[in-house]
Amino acid sequence: DSGVTQTPKHLITATGQRVTLRCSPRSGDLSVYWYQQSLDQGLQFLIQYYNGEERAKGNILERFSAQQFPDLHSELNLSSLELGDSALYFCASSVGGGYEQFFGPGTRLTVL
C-alpha cells in the first residue's frame, strides 16, 4: 500500500460524458501527478500540481483539466469523453519535486 488513494476504482461511461477522478496523496506529500496508461501509448505524464499550484504539464488534452485543493487532494476532470480516452489513470505523490513518486492503485476508465 503506497498510501495514495484513488476513487473510483472503475468507471464506465458513455461518449460525450464528463467524469471526475479523485486522488488523495500520502500524508505530508505536497506534489500530485496524474498519468494515463493505455495499451498503445504506455504510461504518459499528464500534469503535476505542487501545493495547489500547477507545476508542469505533459500530454494533457484540452478536454482534460485538474486541480489540487487546499487539503492537497486532487481531481482530474475529463470531459467530452471519446472511446480513445479509455485507459488507466494513475495519481502519484511526492514530498516535493523529489525523486520518489508513490503511485496509487489507479482508476480504470471505460468509455462505451
Next chain:
Amino acid sequence: TQLLEQSPQFLSIQEGENLTVYCNSSSVFSSLQWYRQEPGEGPVLLVTVVTGGEVKKLKRLTFQFGDARKDSSLHITAAQTGDTGLYLCAALGTGTASKLTFGTGTRLQVTL
C-alpha cells in the same frame, strides 16, 4: 522529448533463469528510475540511479546506469514467479518539475 526504448518487450522464462532488461535513449539522463507494475496496480519504485556507471543491488536485482548516462540495465538472477510483472524505466525531468518520462516497458513472465 526524451524517448526511452526498452528491450525486450516481452520475456517468458522459467524459474531459476537469469535475465537482463535494457533501457536506452539517445538523450542523456539526469537520473533514471526502475519500476515494477503488477496487473491492476500502480507502478512501484524499485531503484533510482543518478551517477554514470553506478551499480545498485536489491537482493537478486542488479541495476546499472551507463557511463554516458544514456542507458540502463536491470539484471535479475535466479528469477522467481514473484518477479512476474511489467518493468518500466523512467527518466526524471530537470528543474523544479519532476515529471517522469516512462519507457515502453518489458513484460516479464516467470513460470515454474
